[in-house]
Amino acid sequence: MNKQKQFGLSFEFFPPKTPEQKVILLDTQEKLRKLNPDFFSVTFGAGGSTITATAETVLELKTHETPKVIPHLSCMGGTPQEIEDLLNQYIQHGITDILALRGDVPSGMGSVGYFRYANELIEFIHEKYPNTFNITVGCYPEIHPETESFESEIKYFKQKVDAGVNRAITQFFFNPDAYFNYVDHCEKAGIDTPITPGIMPITNFSNIKRFCGFCGTDMPRWLQYKLQSYGDDRKSIQQFGTEFTIKLCQQLLDQGVPGIHFYTLNRAKATLDVVEALQ
Structure with missing residues (x-):
């Protein structure tokens, strides 16, 4: 298991909501650490709903040896002062990497927080803490569900990049051509920020189809039909996935x-199986 990785690796977790989920997460991160990843990231709930839980999870993970842990921070993380307080807490614990996002607006909430877009949050961070934080952002090869066109998607991404970022991670996708087409258009727009593909291993058809609906990810029809053909045979779905x-x-x-960034859903097996096969 202690193999030297052959490509950049990173893994995303979400803050556990119950003691049982915490046990699962701690077991998962322990197994995935052995793959020598570059970093873990920890998500931020819709509307900032896990702001405290995100910080607690990040600090818990940081008590273990390597890798570094990158907290997500969304525009709905509260007032500028609340965001500043959170960033001060991270600095005190030696955390100087942030994954800055606009974030998901909770159902029934008409608008986002004080900052409307991720580039505004990034500008705020750099203004308050010059030369302090390395910023990672998200991007959408298949277009964010609220974006009006592919051209607009590139324009909005460039606004984030111009605000000062170190890397980008894509939303998950199933079509590699979508990623390469997106990177090609970014390069033509003068964007030279490294763009790491985000990948979600397929383990449950109904769950991943639901995630596709939220994120605007296109699941090819052949892939849908293939997964549907297994019915309730979860073992076959996981094997094929x-x-x-x-x-x-x-x-x-x-x-x-x-590199590759894996959306783990706090589970280790599928990601371990994929990475070990690749190595």
């Missing part, structure tokens, strides 16, 4: 992507 994810990641690595 792992094989599909391995092939997808290998296609990306063959084209020289800067």
